[in-house]
Amino acid sequence: MGKKFTETHQVVxxxxxxxxxxxxxxxxxxxxKSSEEQSDALGRDKSFISKYGLTWVITHYDIQVSRFPKNGEQIAITTEAVSYNKYFCYRNFWIHDNEGKECAKIESVFVLMGIDTRKLASVPEEIIAPFESEKIMKIKRSPKIVAPSGSQSxxxxxxxxxxxxxxHVNNSRYFEWMLDxxxxxxLTSHNLQQVSIKFDKEVEYGNEIESYWDLIEEEEVVSRHQIKIGNQLCAEACMKWTK
Amino acid sequence: MGKKFTETHQVVxxxxxxxxxxxxxxxxxxxxKSSEEQSDALGRDKSFISKYGLTWVITHYDIQVSRFPKNGEQIAITTEAVSYNKYFCYRNFWIHDNEGKECAKIESVFVLMGIDTRKLASVPEEIIAPFESEKIMKIKRSPKIVAPSGSQSxxxxxxxxxxxxxxHVNNSRYFEWMLDxxxxxxLTSHNLQQVSIKFDKEVEYGNEIESYWDLIEEEEVVSRHQIKIGNQLCAEACMKWTK
Known part of the structure; x- marks a missing residue:
């Protein structure tokens, strides 16, 4: 397994x-931020990666939330670059509260993209070695994300x-568009418990996106999301909620 | 003069x-955040203020920027509740870099609003005393803000x-609408040097605002802004820029 890195944070x-x-x-x-700080500490900051003409991009998150930390709370954020194959790097994050209870676990997929080509690149050993991630052959399959029905957007x-x-538009902004x-x-009467999100295409300044969604309220409350520019899919997600 | 409070922050x-x-x-x-932490430290946090049925609201900022701190930089944030009269509390903020150089100075006006009435209330001695602000009779006049000409929005x-x-909409969001x-x-070719902003009316969930602006590029580069809902003025600002 990879090296772990932990930092504390006070929620403001x-x-x-x-x-x-x-x-x-x-x-x-x-x-x-915690993964950037681990990268800095291991001598693999952005300027090192950019010497290869590359930059990190995130393509997936699978998020499990026990509870969202509260204003003023002290939390511990832990990250680990677990494993990698030719193109994909698998990194986990955990958020724990002051009593050591898990608030959230986040599994993510990082890839390297050419800064100029905007295309996927294979992972150079020199970049990944210090994280001591396990080299694997398998490509992990993320849960299939079903499109929202209808055209509510x-x-x-x-x-x-x-x-x-x-x-390009920061990853975190897609969540804003999907949640809003x-x-x-x-949003004030439901708790988010689970999110699977897949980023398909970069969104740039000047773009106007459509945020499609539907909501299924049966045994489980599920919302399904797509971010599109015209017919182009940019991101898709599935979220599970409790009341 | 009032008690000063300083905390450090790393820009992320x-x-x-x-x-x-x-x-x-x-x-x-x-x-x-620094003013909230000072209030907490002096036993005048939100729960104390809310016992009076009141909450703090900001009506003005006058901001002078020497330079905006950079990603990764360590800064010191200092605040002082300088003075107050029957309705208005005058609070200053300073941001300094690691070498003690001033990055920004922010003068602000705080008022107390009834949580239920949404109306201006006079300042109770019990709330303000621990800050050791000077009691003054004068009402400070902020610089007049001229409306943008035209109807560009x-x-x-x-x-x-x-x-x-x-x-209600947080103060900081008005800046987003005005700058965007x-x-x-x-925005990538100009440096913001000065902002005067006045908040006139709360904006609530469900509202759709118009962000009006004009831009005067003569000896000085000046942008003038208004946030409106229909004909109702919600906020107005004047910003000075250099190339």
Whole structure:
């Protein structure tokens, strides 16, 4: 298994929603920060990766939430670059509270993209070695994500603040677009328990996206999501909720 | 003068724009956090204020920026509740870099609003005393803000994530709406040096706002802004820029 890295974080008010719980996009921002800090500590920061003409991009998250941390709470964020194959790097994150209880576990898939080509590149040994991840042959299959039925959607114009250092919309913003369509009443009366999200295509400044969704309220409450530009699928997700 | 309170903060990637500089809304979030921590330390946290049926609301900022801190930089945030009169509390913030150089100075006006009435209330001695602010009779006049000419605007739908613990759009979001209209090319080629902003009316979930602006590029580069719902003015600002 790979090297683990842990840092503590105090949840602050502007990371929380109106109910005082940490927002999912902010949780993702914080865990990604922990992976950047591990990379820095191992001499594999962005400037090292960019010497290869490459940058890290995330293609998948599978998120299990026991509970979202609250405003003011001290949490521990742990990350581990578990394994990798020719193209895909599998990294896990855990969030624990002060009593050592797990708040969330996040499994993710990282790939390397050519900064100029915007294409998938194979993983150089020099980049991955210090993380001591296990080299595997298998490509992990993520759970299949079913498209929302119907054509219920809201449109969002990409904002300047959505664009990150990779010159595209930051991963965490897709969650904003997907969650926001569900509305205030739903979001303040349901708890998000599980998310599978797949990023298919970069979204850039100047784009206007449609956030499609449907909601199935049977034994389980499930929302299904797609982010599209015209007919082009950019991201898709499935979320499970409890009341 | 009032008691001063200082805390350090490390600027992280998700607080920065695509150029790696701290974004104004995040700078505001961080300074407000420092005032909340001072209030907590002095036994005047939100729960204490809410016993009076009141909550703090900000009506003005005058912001001077020497430079925006960069991703990864360590900064010191200092706040002081300088003075107050019957209705208005004047609080300053400073951001300094590691060498003690001032990055920004922010003057602000806080008022107390009835949680149920949503109306301005006078400042109880019990709330303000621990800050050791000077009691003054004078009401400070902020610089007059001139409206943008013309009717150039973009509309923004209030999102769930815009709503804070006060059940209205958080102050920092108005900056997002005002800055975003200026566009990628302008924002990546100009430095914001000065902002005067006045908040006139709360914006709530379900609202759709228009962000009006104009841009004067003479000796000085000045942008003028209004946030409106229909004919109702919600906020207005003037910003000065250098290339």
């Amino acid at each position: 008010y502007y990371e929380c929603d109106t109910t005082g719980k940490m927002r999912l996009p902010m949780m993702i921002n914080c865990v990604i 809201l449109n969002y114009r990409v904002r300047f603040a959505d664009i990150d250092g990779n010159s 369509v569900l509305g205030y009443d739903f | 990637y998700y607080e920065c724009d695509t150029t790696g500089k701290m974004r104004l809304p995040m700078m505001i979030n961080c300074v407000i 973009l509309n923004y739908r209030v999102r769930f994530a815009d709503i804070d613990g006060n059940s 209209v200026l566009g990628y090319d302008f």
